[in-house]
Amino acid sequence: MELPVVKRVAIIGIGLIGSSLARAAREYGAAGSVALYDGSADVRARAREIGLGDVYDDVSDCVRDADIVILATPVGVMGALVQTFASAMKADAILTDVGSVKKAVVDAALESVPDHIHFIPGHPIAGTEKSGPDAGFASLFRDRWCILTPATELADDAGQAALKRLSDFWTVIGSQVQVMDVERHDRVLAITSHLPHLIAFNIVGTAHDLESVDQGDVIKFSAGGFRDFTRIAASDPIMWRDVFLNNKDAVLEMLGRFNEDLAALQRAIRWGEGEQLRSFFERTRGIRQSIIDAGQDTDADNFGRDTKK
Numbered sequence: 403m404e405l406p407v408v409k410r411v412a413i414i415g416i417g418l419i420g421s422s423l424a425r426a427a428r429e430y431g432a433a434g435s436v437a438l439y440d441g442s443a444d445v446r447a448r449a450r451e452i453g454l455g456d457v458y459d460d461v462s463d464c465v466r467d468a469d470i471v472i473l474a475t476p477v478g479v480m481g482a483l484v485q486t487f488a489s490a491m492k493a494d495a496i497l498t499d500v501g502s503v504k505k506a507v508v509d510a511a512l513e514s515v516p517d518h519i520h521f522i523p524g525h526p527i528a529g530t531e532k533s534g535p536d537a538g539f540a541s542l543f544r545d546r547w548c549i550l551t552p553a554t555e556l557a558d559d560a561g562q563a564a565l566k567r568l569s570d571f572w573t574v575i576g577s578q579v580q581v582m583d584v585e586r587h588d589r590v591l592a593i594t595s596h597l598p599h600l601i602a603f604n605i606v607g608t609a610h611d612l613e614s615v616d617q618g619d620v621i622k623f624s625a626g627g628f629r630d631f632t633r634i635a636a637s638d639p640i641m642w643r644d645v646f647l648n649n650k651d652a653v654l655e656m657l658g659r660f661n662e663d664l665a666a667l668q669r670a671i672r673w674g675e676g677e678q679l680r681s682f683f684e685r686t687r688g689i690r691q692s693i694i695d696a697g698q699d700t701d702a703d704n705f706g707r708d709t710k711k
């Protein structure tokens with residue numbers, strides 16, 4: 403494949419994901435140049451300071467010459483944001499995003515997407531608990547999945563070419579692309595990502611509440627299990643508020659199922675059903691092994707990723 407994949411990429415939202423994309427696009431040659439915009443003047447100033455790309459104070463100026471425009475803000479603002487700049491995008495350009503929820507974003511954005519551009523929502527399954535422009539790093543997307551959820555209108559030749567262009571962009575920065583429909587995406591991510599985060603937020607909150615009863619012992623003696631939860635529970639509050647508000651149905655469905663299964667474990671503990679507990683834990687140990695066998699290194703926090711940047 404010829405590099406760069408596109409002449410210019412525009413990234414809106416210069417936080418963990420946006421700044422990682424800016425670094426990756428340049429480092430791996432996915433884009434000839436990078437245009438950036440963020441709603442926060444402080445973040446724009448910081449992005450200029452660390453030299454992440456051409457930083458604009460106006461979002462329409464930022465997207466005007468871009469072949470690909472990537473929304474990397476919290477999902478709750480994406481719909482309104484698209485309205486402010488979509489008409490400034492050039493013909494045949496691609497509009498995409500990195501939001502952790504797809505259906506609500508697509509529904510909110512679709513009505514303001516003009517006919518002259520290709521709208522291909524996306525979601526890299528890569529991240530950390532950190533946020534902001536200093537938290538990003540170029541290798542974040544390497545050996546990670548990126549899910550694309552194109553609308554069926556892409557069936558024509560120009561749409562297919564746009565999908566190929568966007569897939570090539572993600573491939574060059576190290577990701578493996580999977581096309582999926584939006585509903586399936588939101589259900590799969592509800593159980594694999596959104597619910598685990600909710601459980602982490604909850605258990606850390608509960609333990610902190612108990613702390614006043616136990617006078618510091620909960621935190622003092624928190625070995626592996628609890629520490630791992632605290633990393634996830636340190637994730638960005640605005641981002642995660644938006645995820646839960648925008649993937650409400652799928653999260654509530656998975657939570658219902660989770661509560662039933664938890665009640666079964668509770669019952670097994672109450673009635674001393676050791677064999678039931680052992681065989682359940684045997685099955686879950688096997689699941690982790692199959693993730694490792696599939697090539698995902700789970701030895702360290704965050705699947706082996708260095709999250710200390």
Ligand SMILES: NC(=O)C1=CN([C@@H]2O[C@H](COP(=O)(O)OP(=O)(O)OC[C@H]3O[C@@H](n4cnc5c(N)ncnc54)[C@H](O)[C@@H]3O)[C@@H](O)[C@H]2O)C=CC1
Pocket residue numbers: 414415416417418419420439440441442445474475476477479483500501502503525526527528529530531532533534535638641645
């Ligand atoms: N953090 C993670 O691990 C992952 C996050 N995502 C998704 O990526 C998106 C961005 O997340 P992060 O980079 O982690 O967040 P972040 O908090 O690090 O960065 C978000 C940036 O968006 C800016 N912003 C907020 N509202 C804006 C607006 N109206 N106009 C312009 N800029 C605005 C903020 O000032 C901030 O700089 C979210 O939609 C999230 O669901 C996807 C994969 C992983």
Ligand SMILES: O=C(O)C(=O)Cc1ccc(O)cc1
Pocket residue numbers: 501502526527528529530531595634704
């Ligand atoms: O830090 C972690 O372990 C994550 O799970 C990162 C993450 C957060 C949100 C996403 O939509 C995708 C990946």
